[in-house]
Amino acid sequence: MTGKDLSLVIESFWPITQGAILGTIPLAIVSFVIGLVIAVVIALMRLSKITIVSGIARFYISLVRGTPLLVQLFVIFYGLPSIGLTVDPWPSAIAAFSINVGGYAAEIIRAAILSVPKGQWEAAHVIGMSRGVALRRIILPQAARVSVPPLSNTFISLVKDTSLASTILVTELFRQTQEIAAFSGEFMILYLEAALIYWIICLALSAGQNRLEKRLDRYVAH
Amino acid sequence: MSRIDPLLTVRSLAKSFGSNQVLRSVDLDVPAGTVTTLIGPSGSGKTTLLRCLNGLETPDAGTVAVDGGPSIDFGGTVDRRTLGQLRDRSAMVFQHYNLFPHKTVLENVIEGPVVVQKRPREEAVTDATALLDRVGLAAKRDDYPFSLSGGQQQRVGIVRALALKPKLLLFDEPTSALDPELVGEVLSLMKQLAGEGWTMVVATHELQFAREVANEVVFMDGGVIVERGAPAQVLGSPREERTRRFVQRLTHPL
Numbered sequence: 001m002t003g004k005d006l007s008l009v010i011e012s013f014w015p016i017t018q019g020a021i022l023g024t025i026p027l028a029i030v031s032f033v034i035g036l037v038i039a040v041v042i043a044l045m046r047l048s049k050i051t052i053v054s055g056i057a058r059f060y061i062s063l064v065r066g067t068p069l070l071v072q073l074f075v076i077f078y079g080l081p082s083i084g085l086t087v088d089p090w091p092s093a094i095a096a097f098s099i100n101v102g103g104y105a106a107e108i109i110r111a112a113i114l115s116v117p118k119g120q121w122e123a124a125h126v127i128g129m130s131r132g133v134a135l136r137r138i139i140l141p142q143a144a145r146v147s148v149p150p151l152s153n154t155f156i157s158l159v160k161d162t163s164l165a166s167t168i169l170v171t172e173l174f175r176q177t178q179e180i181a182a183f184s185g186e187f188m189i190l191y192l193e194a195a196l197i198y199w200i201i202c203l204a205l206s207a208g209q210n211r212l213e214k215r216l217d218r219y220v221a222h
Numbered sequence: 223m224s225r226i227d228p229l230l231t232v233r234s235l236a237k238s239f240g241s242n243q244v245l246r247s248v249d250l251d252v253p254a255g256t257v258t259t260l261i262g263p264s265g266s267g268k269t270t271l272l273r274c275l276n277g278l279e280t281p282d283a284g285t286v287a288v289d290g291g292p293s294i295d296f297g298g299t300v301d302r303r304t305l306g307q308l309r310d311r312s313a314m315v316f317q318h319y320n321l322f323p324h325k326t327v328l329e330n331v332i333e334g335p336v337v338v339q340k341r342p343r344e345e346a347v348t349d350a351t352a353l354l355d356r357v358g359l360a361a362k363r364d365d366y367p368f369s370l371s372g373g374q375q376q377r378v379g380i381v382r383a384l385a386l387k388p389k390l391l392l393f394d395e396p397t398s399a400l401d402p403e404l405v406g407e408v409l410s411l412m413k414q415l416a417g418e419g420w421t422m423v424v425a426t427h428e429l430q431f432a433r434e435v436a437n438e439v440v441f442m443d444g445g446v447i448v449e450r451g452a453p454a455q456v457l458g459s460p461r462e463e464r465t466r467r468f469v470q471r472l473t474h475p476l
């Protein structure tokens with residue numbers, strides 16, 4: 001690495017990090033929260049005994065998981081305007097990522113709910129709980145514990161996937177890098193720098209995941 | 223204690239799972255303040271009978287009435303509220319305890335009284351603490367279930383049931399998941415409860431408990447009640463061959 005390279009890395013570090021702080025991270029957090037709400041609803045629908053309800057959930061999950069995220073993003077941002085529905089870059093990105101997380105996390109949450117032993121439902125019944133109360137107070141807290149590791153992985157994937165939002169003009173970490181790279185012509189060094197920053201963010205998230213799991217483990221035998 | 227006015231009355235109860243007829247026309251009367259033990263080989267329908275009494279299963283036909291509640295006829299359609307009335311009069315103690323692992327011992331006990339029965343929290347805590355103290359678990363109040371022995375967990379399971387103030391206590395093989403040395407502490411608690419006048423229906427393989435504590439022993443096989451009577455009679459000199467063989471097998475396994 002030459003001195004010129006090094007000063008470019010240092011100079012570009014703040015603008016790229018700004019892209020992460022103002023773009024990548026909020027985009028990931030907002031989309032993940034909305035996606036989780038969708039996921040719980042879809043998971044409960046999927047578990048419904050009513051065929052139409054579980055059918056709709058099944059269809060949603062299949063559609064989301066069976067199509068590329070990039071295509072979903074393009075349908076919303078570039079496709080919808082042609083039927084008269086123009087959505088700005090940020091809302092488009094949030095919509096696409098939320099819908100996507102909703103599909104993947106729904107399966108995780110469904111599996112987690114099913115992993116709670118039947119005896120827990122029965123004990124809740126015996127103390128007089130309705131199914132709704134049992135779900136909220138007894139089943140979901142236990143399912144949450146089980147779903148933390150896979151949901152953390154979903155979140156980490158999402159953070160990386162937000163780089164796709166650069167294709168619909170959202171100013172996030174990667175788009176910021178692309179602009180500096182196009183201007184300076186130093187593609188290799190700048191894209192490696194972007195990769196490094198993504199990596200650091202993901203390492204921090206993994207560390208956070210470990211701490212969260214330990215905390216949640218307090219009532220489980222080791 | 224009057225034979226004329228039983229706390230639990232079951233008539234012609236029937237339940238099938240698919241083509242498997244698990245209960246065929248079961249009649250049962252349990253007078254208030256008495257202990258009835260259900261014995262019988264695996265698959266004879268003991269668990270299913272208990273679950274029907276608590277609304278965990280919905281019988282296909284027959285009637286069930288528990289103390290002051292309506293006589294519920296399962297021949298017709300039974301709505302959820304009626305089933306709820308049945309459930310609210312009894313409490314089940316499970317073979318595998320089924321404590322809530324994410325709640326402390328105290329939280330396990332007060333969950334029903336506070337969340338469902340809407341009793342004031344302080345009152346529920348006071349009651350729960352007194353009950354836990356009685357079973358020698360006051361010190362474990364704030365521990366999570368995983369840190370308790372099986373016998374301690376089952377005693378919490380019993381306290382959780384008592385805290386609901388039910389009319390009827392149902393026990394489904396409450397000691398069969400326990401290590402042998404822990405069986406005694408649970409059985410002696412149950413014996414104590416019987417002495418205090420709780421009405422109990424207990425599915426169990428503990429013949430010694432049946433002999434000492436039960437007012438009536440009911441022997442089931444193939445979904446019917448084959449024989450019933452005083453413990454000394456059913457376990458000591460059974461009238462039916464099937465009963466005799468079952469008791470023999472339990473008493474002399476080798």
Ligand SMILES: Nc1ncnc2c1ncn2[C@@H]1O[C@H](COP(=O)(O)OP(=O)(O)OP(=O)(O)O)[C@@H](O)[C@H]1O
Nearest residue numbers: 239242244262263264265266267268269270271395
């Ligand atoms: N939910 C269910 N679905 C289908 N079959 C069931 C169900 N529950 C119980 N059965 C069947 O009903 C029969 C009676 O079971 P039950 O558990 O009531 O017997 P049990 O007397 O309690 O036996 P054990 O001593 O083994 O506990 C068995 O053949 C069992 O396979």
Ligand SMILES: [Mg+2]
Nearest residue numbers: 268269270395
């Ligand atoms: Mg059983």
